[in-house]
Amino acid sequence: MKRIQMVDLVSQHDKIRAELDLAIARVINSAVFINGPDVKAFGEELAAYTGAKFVIPCANGTDALQIAMMALGLKPGDEVIVPAFTYVATAEVIALLGLTPVLIDVNEQTFCVEPELIEKAITASTKAIVPVHLFGQCADMEQILTLAQKHNLFVIEDTAQAIGAEYTFADGTKKQAGTMGTIGTTSFFPSKNLGCMGDGGALFTNDETLAKKILMIANHGQSVQYIHEEVGVNSRLDTIQAAILRVKLKNLNSYKIARQQAAACYDRYFLDHPNFQIPVRAPKSTHVFHQYTLKLTGVDRKVLREFLASKGVPSMVYYPYPLHLQKAYSNKKYKPGHFPVSELLCEQVISLPISSEMDDEQLEYICSSVTEFCSIQIKNSN
Ligand SMILES: *Cc1c(COP(=O)(O)O)cnc(C)c1O
Numbered sequence: 001m002k003r004i005q006m007v008d009l010v011s012q013h014d015k016i017r018a019e020l021d022l023a024i025a026r027v028i029n030s031a032v033f034i035n036g037p038d039v040k041a042f043g044e045e046l047a048a049y050t051g052a053k054f055v056i057p058c059a060n061g062t063d064a065l066q067i068a069m070m071a072l073g074l075k076p077g078d079e080v081i082v083p084a085f086t087y088v089a090t091a092e093v094i095a096l097l098g099l100t101p102v103l104i105d106v107n108e109q110t111f112c113v114e115p116e117l118i119e120k121a122i123t124a125s126t127k128a129i130v131p132v133h134l135f136g137q138c139a140d141m142e143q144i145l146t147l148a149q150k151h152n153l154f155v156i157e158d159t160a161q162a163i164g165a166e167y168t169f170a171d172g173t174k175k176q177a178g179t180m181g182t183i184g185t186t187s188f189f190p191s192k193n194l195g196c197m198g199d200g201g202a203l204f205t206n207d208e209t210l211a212k213k214i215l216m217i218a219n220h221g222q223s224v225q226y227i228h229e230e231v232g233v234n235s236r237l238d239t240i241q242a243a244i245l246r247v248k249l250k251n252l253n254s255y256k257i258a259r260q261q262a263a264a265c266y267d268r269y270f271l272d273h274p275n276f277q278i279p280v281r282a283p284k285s286t287h288v289f290h291q292y293t294l295k296l297t298g299v300d301r302k303v304l305r306e307f308l309a310s311k312g313v314p315s316m317v318y319y320p321y322p323l324h325l326q327k328a329y330s331n332k333k334y335k336p337g338h339f340p341v342s343e344l345l346c347e348q349v350i351s352l353p354i355s356s357e358m359d360d361e362q363l364e365y366i367c368s369s370v371t372e373f374c375s376i377q378i379k380n381s382n
Helices: 008-013 017-030 037-050 060-071 088-095 115-121 139-150 206-220 239-249 252-270 301-312 338-347 360-381
Strands: 054-056 079-083 101-103 128-131 154-158 167-168 175-176 183-187 201-205 222-224 292-296 349-352
Touching: 008 017, 017 239, 037 054, 037 201, 037 239, 054 060, 060 088, 060 154, 060 183, 060 201, 060 206, 079 088, 088 101, 101 115, 115 139, 128 139, 139 154, 201 206, 206 222, 239 252, 239 338, 252 292, 252 360, 292 338, 301 349, 301 360, 338 349, 349 360
Parallel strands: 079 101, 079 128, 128 154, 154 183
Antiparallel strands: 054 201, 167 175, 183 201, 292 349
């Protein structure tokens, strides 16, 4: 059996190795490593794929979030609503810009922000909401967009984990993750569903004025060389990464389907299992399974993970602590118990290996390892 990894990038790349080598060689031969033609072409191809009018590549997903907040002109004192159960990058850039991250709890089934809780958190200072399409499915965008319109707020979709997920509105309109809000941001970190071979990221928008502003901010605040209209940042996608991403984008649909098939296989095994709850599908979104995350009950997670590791099955906990209990984001208001769902999820979740490259033998082995663990547990408790 192939060694089981959380994400098997070597096997993924082996299948397209010749094309990747050619793409990389093309950039090396051109020696245009910064802002080469592949960067522009990749942006256009990703726009065509997602349906966003404008795609602006940048250096990573964290920068994408920061540039989004800067482009929207958010100022110190402005409040930005973010989930307490997410990767830290989402809140980090808010704090870094001197804005105020206002944390809220998430939905216990979908792990995404709960529109009702957003509404309760809105104050006169609220300027934006950052829904995170966590683990690969979209937050309830229809309700979030309605709320945003009502309260005149920007919506920045953190799509780092959900590129290619599709959301269906009540009128039947379908839109991809990242293309529904004011700005969408994503990451091409190697293990993301569309990953490069280093760091990379992008912003999506349908607003031409905003697209120009994003481009300007990502490029030292200049749209004409040496004319700096605003304080910007230096955030570029390397040409080599763009060339790699162009090859991988062509395969994104097949990667997505492979992940969904692996998830369906896990589902069949864990469905109705007394100790494991399979990922609940958000009613209006497809799921692209950046993570396959189970909720555990009546199982000691640490012992389970150690057992699996001893059988050669890696697992991860995304995320072990909610943001409000992290020193960097704590404040007087946020005590343990403040966001009970996020806190409970941090104790209950476990993510199993999932990637475009899993075969039936690996999936069966993982599931039977879990079975073995459960039978040992039952024996021990009797
Ligand atoms: C990965 C990730 C990011 C950050 O992306 P980087 O490219 O690593 O900076 C932001 N938000 C979420 C939800 C992520 O998963």
